[in-house]
Every structure is written in C-alpha cells, then in structure tokens.
Amino acid sequence: MSDERRYHVDGDLVPRGEATVSVEDRGFQYGDAGFETMRAYGGDLFRWGAHAERLEETCEILALDHGLSRADLYDRVHATLDANDLEDAYVRLSISRGVQPGKLDPQPEVDPTVVVVVKPLPRGGVDGDPVWGGPATLRTVSTRRIPDAAVPARAKTHNYLNGILARLELRGTDADEAIMLDSAGNVAEGATSNVFAVDGDGLLTPALSGPVLPGITRETVFDIAQEEGIPVREATFGPEMLRTAEEVFCTNSTWEIRPVDAVDGTRIGGGPVTKLLARNYRERIEERFY
Missing domain, CATH: 3.20.10.10 (D-amino Acid Aminotransferase, subunit A, domain 2)
Incomplete structure (x- = not known):
C-alpha cells in the first residue's frame, strides 16, 4: 500500500493527492456545509455520540437533509482511520449540500458530498507531553x-x-x-x-x-x-x-x-x-x- 495518506470522499477511499470535490459544490461556493473536528484515541472516537448530535443539529439548521445515518458516518470515519493505520488522530468529518445549480437558493433534493480527513495526532497520555507546544x-x-x-x-x-x-x-x-x-x-x-x-x-x-x-x-x-x-x-x-x-x-x-x-x-x-x-x-x- 502507498505511504500517501488516504481520505474518504463520497464513499470511496482515495489517495490524498486525488481527494477532490467539485468546484460547483455548495460547500466550496457558499460555505454551505457542516463539519465536526474530533479526536481518535486508540483507534476509536472520543464522544462520537455528542459530535454526531451536534452535526445533526447543524444540518437541521441548514435544512440539509443528507439522508445518512450515524452508523454510516461512523463506519466511514473508521474505514479512514484503518486505511491510514491510525489510532491517535485528528479527524474532520464534513457534509455539504453537494453540487447544485449555481444560485443562492438551495434545492430541496440533496446529493451530499461527504469527506473524512484524518491526520496523525499523538496523545500525551497521563504523564506525557500535551499536543500543544506550550500555554x-x-x-x-x-x-x-x-x-x-x-x-x-x-x-x-x-x-x-x-x-x-x-x-x-x-x-x-x-x-x-x-x-x-x-x-x-x-x-x-x-x-x-x-x-x-x-x-x-x-x-x-x-x-x-x-x-x-x-x-x-x-x-x-x-x-x-x-x-x-x-x-x-x-x-x-x-x-x-x-x-x-x-x-x-x-x-x-x-x-x-x-x-x-x-x-x-x-x-x-x-x-x-x-x-x-x-x-x-x-x-x-x-x-x-x-
């Protein structure tokens, strides 16, 4: 397997250099997307339920009915961690309204763009060093x-x-x-x-x-x-x-x-x-x- 990091884009794991979204995506054009930044420790997500609930609230405020279950999103995140052999990591999960006609009014029908990005982020542990460089x-x-x-x-x-x-x-x-x-x-x-x-x-x-x-x-x-x-x-x-x-x-x-x-x-x-x-x-x- 290539040493290049792999991201999850619309259901597929792809090398970082090939991980792209359309220039017509509303997340790119208008910021019309929700996201969560999370931590993975030991290969699992810290407080996934709370993050999933907040993401659901964001999408509800945006009237972004993406149709994806918590279990589906959780599986995509874990597939990305596994593909990169990461246990301690930074995780970002994003959901946009996807590609739609280039006008401000969003369409009710949504084909969402879902992206999972992961990066190594070592933990300090109880007696170790924190991830930040100083106070x-x-x-x-x-x-x-x-x-x-x-x-x-x-x-x-x-x-x-x-x-x-x-x-x-x-x-x-x-x-x-x-x-x-x-x-x-x-x-x-x-x-x-x-x-x-x-x-x-x-x-x-x-x-x-x-x-x-x-x-x-x-x-x-x-x-x-x-x-x-x-x-x-x-x-x-x-x-x-x-x-x-x-x-x-x-x-x-x-x-x-x-x-x-x-x-x-x-x-x-x-x-x-x-x-x-x-x-x-x-x-x-x-x-x-x-």
Missing part, C-alpha cells in the same frame, strides 16, 4: 462574534471567515488565540476554542445564551468539575474578568484543556485547578481507550 497567549480582538440572530453559533459550518478575521488580527503579536467579544462587548469565545476563567468561586465561562459554540470538550469539563466538586458558573462578563482571573484555560477537541499564560499582555500563569482538570481529562482518555 496559550490570548489577545482580545476587534472582530466581533456574529450574533446568533444572524448565524447561530451552534451551527458549525464551513463558513469560518469570522474566526479567520479574528486570527488575522494576531499577526505581528505574540498571541496564538483570539478572544472574540459579542456585539455588547462581552467575552464570547476564542476563534477556535471555548474559554474558562478560574476565581475564588470556581469556574466561570461565557453562557450559551450568547454567540458561543457548545463545545464537546467544554461539556466534558463541566462533567469533570462536577465530579471534583468545583462550582461552574455560566455568565456574561467582559474581558477584564479574564485579565484578573487566578487561572484561564481554553478547550477544544484538538487542544483538550490548554492553560493560558497571558491575556492582553497580563501574565496569568498556570494553576492547580487547570492542572487537576487536565489530568482528570487525560485519565478519562487513558481509562476509556487504552
């Missing part, structure tokens, strides 16, 4: 999060221009994640992450009543905090709360739980709560998959 440095940017009344935050679509513009503002700075505010100036989320603060009352994170993606790792942190007896508050607050917090960390499927070193030039540093949560998270992975 994150955050900077509040001027690009605001799109209001839910315009594009619902819970719809994880291919249109990521909002986050791209936020990340572009970081060029020339030492920051590697952008903190995005809502239209009222309250903290919403990072460009690709959820954000948590730690203070004397426990954990604090932006409420889902704002333009905040309901992250799967975010939800897992809630579960761990409850087990550890750490209070969690969902609230509305400004960026000053992050700058004065005892600890700050970000979460997403790739980073898992990533501590924050500084916010807007103010040094935060690590802390015991973040370390406890991160270790508990890794222990869950260890117990579930290895």
